[in-house]
Structures are given as C-alpha cells and as structure tokens.
Amino acid sequence: MILRIENLIKTYGDVKALNGLNLEVKQGQIYGFLGPNGAGKSTTILSTLGLIFPQQGRIELFDTEVFRDGKYDESSLVEVKRKIGYMPEHATLWEFLTPLQTLDMIGEAFGIPKGKRAERSEELLKLLNLWDVRNKKVGKFSKGMRQRLLLAQSLINDPELLILDEPMTGLDPSGIAEFKGIIRELNREGKTVFFSSHILAHVEEICDTVGVIVKGKLIVEDNLESIKREFLRRAGYTIIVETSRPVSFDGVEWKVSPLGEKKYRIVTPGDIREEIHDFVASQRAKILTMQVKEPTLEEIFLKMVE
Amino acid sequence: MMWGFRLEFKQNLRTKKFWVIIGIMALLYIPSFYIMKSFFLQSGREITNEAAMSMLISSITGMTSFFVAILALLIGATAINSEIEKGTLRIAMSKPIKRLHYIGGKFLAHILVLLIAILFSTAISIAGILYIGGSLTSQLVTDVLLLNLLLLLAMIQLVALGYIISTLIKSATTALGLALAVMFIVFMIVPSMVGFLAIKDTMNNPHTSMEEVQQIQKEYTTKYLFYDPISQVKVITADVSTMSSSNSGVIRNIRYNGVAYAIRHNPTNLAHILWLTALYLIIGFYRFLRMDLR
Structure with a gap:
C-alpha cells in the first residue's frame, strides 16, 4: 500500500476539517480525490506530508507508519519523502530563481548529485516546455509556466508517489490537455498519482479510482464505473x-x-x-x-x- | 541545515528591505563624517585614537543599532508567515528536510545577513574615521570587532523575537506592521520614558554629579529595560570611556577603557541579552516545530 490513512481527525478551532477520514491508495493508481471547496482535500494532503498536525489517527506511507495520534515520526517521514513528489495548490516558487536554479536547489534537498541534478533538470524542463525560459526569473512567469514549473519540481526526484493538489486550477484548455497527457504518461511509467480536484471533468478523464470527501469524511471510494453505476x-x-x-x-x-x-x-x-x-x-x-x-x-x- | 541556510541567505540578499536599510545608513553616515571633518578642521584639533573610538562607538551603537534593529525585527517577523503565504514553505518542507534543520538554516542565514549589515556600517564608520584624520590602530580594530559581536548578539535577540511574531501572526503584512509598532513603542518610546524618569529622579538633589546621573540611568535601564537589547548594549558601551568632571560639572578627564573592559564590568546587562535571546529562540523554534504550515 502506498498510502493508508485511518480515522484521521483534524480540527481548526471549532471546525472539523477531517472527521475520521479513512483512505487507501494502491501502487500504480491514479487516484482522484474529489470534494467541494473546504471538504478537507488540502488538509488531507498536508497531513500526509507532515505539514500540519492532525489531532488523531494514523498515516502510513510506503508501509511505514509516519503518524499516530498527534505525533509524526520525523525520521521515517523524512525517509519516505524521498519517494514523494508534491505539487501544492496556490503556491509560487522562489521568484528570484530561474527554473534551472529552482530545480537544482530542490534536487539538492533530495541529495541528488550535481551532475545528475543538471541532467534531470534539463530533461524535465524540456518535457514541460520550459527549456527556452530556463534562465528567466520565475517572477516573470505566467500562471501556466509557474504551474508547469511546480510540476517539474515535484518530479525532480523521480518520485514513486506524486501528490498533486488541484494541479489544473488556472490552466487554459490546452494547458489542461497537456497536463493530463503528462500525468497519464507518468502513470504508465509506474508512478502512483494522488490527485485532488473539484473540477470533475479532469478526474473523469484520467483517474481510475475516485474518492469523494465531504465534510472531512470519505463518502465514496471506488472506480469511476462503479460510482456511475451506483448513481445510475x-x-x-x-x-x-x-x-x-x-x-x-x-x-x-x-x-x-x-x-x-x-x-x-x-x-x-x-x-x-x-x-x-x-x-x-x-x-x-x-x-x-x-x-x-x-x-x-x-x-x-x-x-x-x- | 545548509540547504535552508543557502536558500534563505540568497533570498534575504535579494529583499528590498535589506538594501533600503543599507542605503539609508550609507546616506546618513557620509554627510555626518563630512560635518565632523569640518568641525575638526575649524577647531584646529587633532583626532586622538580615544576620540576616534568614541566616535565609532557612538555611531555604531546609535545609528547602526537603530537601523539594523529594524532590519532584524522585520526579517524575523516575516521569516515564516511570508513563506506560508507564498506557499514556498510547503514546497520546502515537503522535501526530505527536518523542520529543525530548516529553521536552523534560516536562523544562520539571518545571523550572516545581520553581520553583513553591521560590518558594512562599521566599514563606513572606519572609512569615516580615516577620512577625518584618525588612524587605524590594533586596539581600534579589536574593539570594533568586539563591539560588532555585542551588537550582533543584541540583533539576534530581535530576530528571535521576530520569529515569535512570525509564528503567531499569519499575515506577513500585519506582522510587519506589528513589528514596526513594537519597535517604535517598546524599543523607542519606553526607553525614552525610562531615561526621562531617571533624570527626573536625580533632579530632586541639585548636587548630584554627572557620574551619579549616569549611574542612576544605568540602574534604571538595567532594571526596567532588561528586554531591550539596544539599551543594554548602550549601558555596556557607556563604560568604554570614563569621564571625570569637576564639581561644577566641567569634564576634566576622559579615560579610555576599551570594549572588553566594558563587557566585563556589566555582566548583568550581557546576561539580559543572552537569556532573553535563548528564551525567544526556544519559543520561536518550538512554535515553528509544532505549527501547521497552511
């Protein structure tokens, strides 16, 4: 199992963002994590990465327990993060860096040797059509270019699990199509993709499994066809x-x-x-x-x- | 830790606030030394090493500490919340890096940035002393280095206080405003009031000597302004030179003691800087280690 979340509870003041969430993501899946705004999608992702502190529950990544009842095992978490790529929602990158410098810096955080970092950066920037602007400051990038660079940084470590939080927000139709193609290709290469969205058409076309979260609870988790049949x-x-x-x-x-x-x-x-x-x-x-x-x-x- | 350090250091050297403060300091220093040189030329006096050091200390503890203190508090107060707002902290912390290492690297970068600002102003001050006609002696260099270390300690306390603000207030703009308000009220108005109270209390006795006034000011600052590292530095550096005056209040003699002497003779003030720095750092770091990065 790549990701297993059990009975996760997270409250912000009086608001229960996660209300006993249970979730499983298997190897090789493209898992669509659906829910309306404020349902708890980002909270789930941030908890998985150890960026916020849920009050209760359990999180397992790559069959390693990283969180239990309010405490992260930071050493284990750091180790499993080597296999994870994360693309956040609403994030900018360091505006004073160029794409090459950004990827080099992120690669360094993973301990990738300098030569290999340069090779991988070139490969990713070419894949995501950013090679021509490799020396341009990120601060001057358009929304679409920033999104592509955000995806590139999440791939620098050749992750086994790719976590994408609303990755297509703000992209134009051609950008969305391009993005979907890349995700499918990554999945074909064997990567597991966990992908949150509130734009259902995106999920419908690329995810083989869908989980729907509402008010901090997963109310359905099945493949798309079963869900459709159920609702038929x-x-x-x-x-x-x-x-x-x-x-x-x-x-x-x-x-x-x-x-x-x-x-x-x-x-x-x-x-x-x-x-x-x-x-x-x-x-x-x-x-x-x-x-x-x-x-x-x-x-x-x-x-x-x- | 070095990853966070390099990133933060590069980022800080590219922020406007750093260059604006450096620029303002340079703009203020250059005319002040020009005026001082005119004064020495007109009076026909020669500048002694003691006078040069006194000028250096007053410019460093006065102008430099004021501007670098603002820089330190602003750097600290926006260190974490601005990164959460931009989303860069989520990206950084999703990588295999421990929180303690990341904040530790940030802290080291902030120390280096402040040191650069202090050294920059010191370099301008030394250039100014040479321009006026003073000479660069080994004692002057040693004392300047000691003074810079002392000032750096004081600035670290303000950065650490800034970290607490940064972990408490989510909006970087609000934190920036609060930091400026704290700077203005807590580190400027309150020390002026305490200084005024000290003078007022000595006025009851018309026979109080200048040394006694200074002593009371020192006691009040140590007691009531223990939280203000700049005031504590000023108390310490006040002992770099000792003035003796006649009964009529005329200064008879100025004896130069050096910075090391001044630090040795004010352990309480140094301790105030150290223990509060440690306390603020512990609180700031702890809050970062336990906070939700959203």
Whole structure:
C-alpha cells in the first residue's frame, strides 16, 4: 500500500476539517480525490506530508507508519519523502530563481548529485516546455509556466508517489490537455498519482479510482464505473405513456405534462421502475418511450454532497 | 541545515528591505563624517585614537543599532508567515528536510545577513574615521570587532523575537506592521520614558554629579529595560570611556577603557541579552516545530 490513512481527525478551532477520514491508495493508481471547496482535500494532503498536525489517527506511507495520534515520526517521514513528489495548490516558487536554479536547489534537498541534478533538470524542463525560459526569473512567469514549473519540481526526484493538489486550477484548455497527457504518461511509467480536484471533468478523464470527501469524511471510494453505476440507480426517467385515464399522482415527485390526446410525459427524479410498472398495470397504460437520463459526474457529485 | 541556510541567505540578499536599510545608513553616515571633518578642521584639533573610538562607538551603537534593529525585527517577523503565504514553505518542507534543520538554516542565514549589515556600517564608520584624520590602530580594530559581536548578539535577540511574531501572526503584512509598532513603542518610546524618569529622579538633589546621573540611568535601564537589547548594549558601551568632571560639572578627564573592559564590568546587562535571546529562540523554534504550515 502506498498510502493508508485511518480515522484521521483534524480540527481548526471549532471546525472539523477531517472527521475520521479513512483512505487507501494502491501502487500504480491514479487516484482522484474529489470534494467541494473546504471538504478537507488540502488538509488531507498536508497531513500526509507532515505539514500540519492532525489531532488523531494514523498515516502510513510506503508501509511505514509516519503518524499516530498527534505525533509524526520525523525520521521515517523524512525517509519516505524521498519517494514523494508534491505539487501544492496556490503556491509560487522562489521568484528570484530561474527554473534551472529552482530545480537544482530542490534536487539538492533530495541529495541528488550535481551532475545528475543538471541532467534531470534539463530533461524535465524540456518535457514541460520550459527549456527556452530556463534562465528567466520565475517572477516573470505566467500562471501556466509557474504551474508547469511546480510540476517539474515535484518530479525532480523521480518520485514513486506524486501528490498533486488541484494541479489544473488556472490552466487554459490546452494547458489542461497537456497536463493530463503528462500525468497519464507518468502513470504508465509506474508512478502512483494522488490527485485532488473539484473540477470533475479532469478526474473523469484520467483517474481510475475516485474518492469523494465531504465534510472531512470519505463518502465514496471506488472506480469511476462503479460510482456511475451506483448513481445510475438514482437516475431520472422520462416516460411517455398512452392512457385513456387522466394521469395524476399524489405525494410523488413526478412531473406530469400532457402531450396531446391520451399522451403524457412523466419525468421522475430517480429509479422508479417498480412504481412505473404498478402504474402501467393499474391504469392499463401503454409505455410509448422510456429514456434514462444518465447523470454526469457533476450531477453525481452534487447528489453526494447533498 | 545548509540547504535552508543557502536558500534563505540568497533570498534575504535579494529583499528590498535589506538594501533600503543599507542605503539609508550609507546616506546618513557620509554627510555626518563630512560635518565632523569640518568641525575638526575649524577647531584646529587633532583626532586622538580615544576620540576616534568614541566616535565609532557612538555611531555604531546609535545609528547602526537603530537601523539594523529594524532590519532584524522585520526579517524575523516575516521569516515564516511570508513563506506560508507564498506557499514556498510547503514546497520546502515537503522535501526530505527536518523542520529543525530548516529553521536552523534560516536562523544562520539571518545571523550572516545581520553581520553583513553591521560590518558594512562599521566599514563606513572606519572609512569615516580615516577620512577625518584618525588612524587605524590594533586596539581600534579589536574593539570594533568586539563591539560588532555585542551588537550582533543584541540583533539576534530581535530576530528571535521576530520569529515569535512570525509564528503567531499569519499575515506577513500585519506582522510587519506589528513589528514596526513594537519597535517604535517598546524599543523607542519606553526607553525614552525610562531615561526621562531617571533624570527626573536625580533632579530632586541639585548636587548630584554627572557620574551619579549616569549611574542612576544605568540602574534604571538595567532594571526596567532588561528586554531591550539596544539599551543594554548602550549601558555596556557607556563604560568604554570614563569621564571625570569637576564639581561644577566641567569634564576634566576622559579615560579610555576599551570594549572588553566594558563587557566585563556589566555582566548583568550581557546576561539580559543572552537569556532573553535563548528564551525567544526556544519559543520561536518550538512554535515553528509544532505549527501547521497552511
């Protein structure tokens, strides 16, 4: 197991940011960590990296316990951090440094020899289209260039686990597409990617496993298809029926609208196939068409949050 | 530790506040030495080594300590919170580096930056003394080095106090404002008030000699301004030269004792600087080691 979080609790004053969070990330996964703003995504990531102090719980990284009940084992944490790359949300890099100097400095923190640092920096800057601006100060970079450099610094140590906190925020569509391609490629190389976002379309296209956190608790953790299947049960139906009797339903949230003589459109909020069956039998109605409205991930997400 | 040191040192040398303070010091020093030279030329007097040292001490403990103290407090007060705001601290601490090593490296870098500022102003002062006509003796060099060390200790205390502010206040701008307010109220207004009280208390007796006034001022500063390292340095350096005056208050003789003598004769003041520095550092470091970097 690459990452295991058990019953993690973190409060900021009266606010419970993490409320008994349990989470597991397996080797080779691209794990999408979804949740609305303030759900606890960044708190989870910061706890994993030892940057904040949860009050309770347990964190294991690469099968090494690094945190238990309010205390980090700093030596173990430092050791496992050698295998981790982290790209934070809303961060700037040292503006007085150039990309080459930035990567050199970060590489030095990992104890990478100077020659190897230079090689790796060149490789990454070329991969992320920053080679032409390698000697330009980061302070003069655009948002997109900064994001790419943030990704580059997270890769300098060739990490086994890549933790990305809202990595595509602020990127334009071509930047997002490029970013996704890089993440897929890294995953193909065998890297595990833990990737938080509130932009569901990003997760939908690249993550094989998704966890949804709401109010500091993981409410769903499964592969995308299973989650979709689960929510398909809650899908809405649009049925057009033919019946000689007027259609009316009391106490049910069905929207019924006449479509001409003896025809009605019934729109239902969820899976009511049994009720429809009962209705058809009792009313001697005939189903003309029945459409299932498959929810988008956005809708699934909203339903979960509700 | 050296990783944090190199990063912080580079960063500090590129900050505006460092160069602005250095620039202001240079701008103030140059005309003051020009005025002093005019004074010596007009009076026809020659500058002695003792006079040169006294001038050096007064310029270093006066102007330098004031500006470097502001620099020290500002560096300390924005050391951590500004990095949290920018996000660079999260990046740095996500690497395999222990928190203690990181803050330790930062601290070393801050010491070096302050030392550079102090040495810079000292170099200007020495150049000024040579310009006026003084000569560079071995005692002057030794005393200047000792004085710089003493001043550096005092500045370290202010950096450490800044660390506490930086770990308590999340916004770097607010911390900067608070540090300036602390500097102004606690390290400028309150010492003036204490100095005034000391003089007021001696005025009850019209026969009080200058030495007695100085003694009472020293006692008050040691007792009430124990938290102010600049005041403690001033108490110590006051003993570098001893003045004796006649009953009418006219200065008869100035004896030069040296900085080492002054430090030896004021152990309480040195102890105040040392114990508070240690206390502030322990609190500042502890808070950093236990704080949420968000």
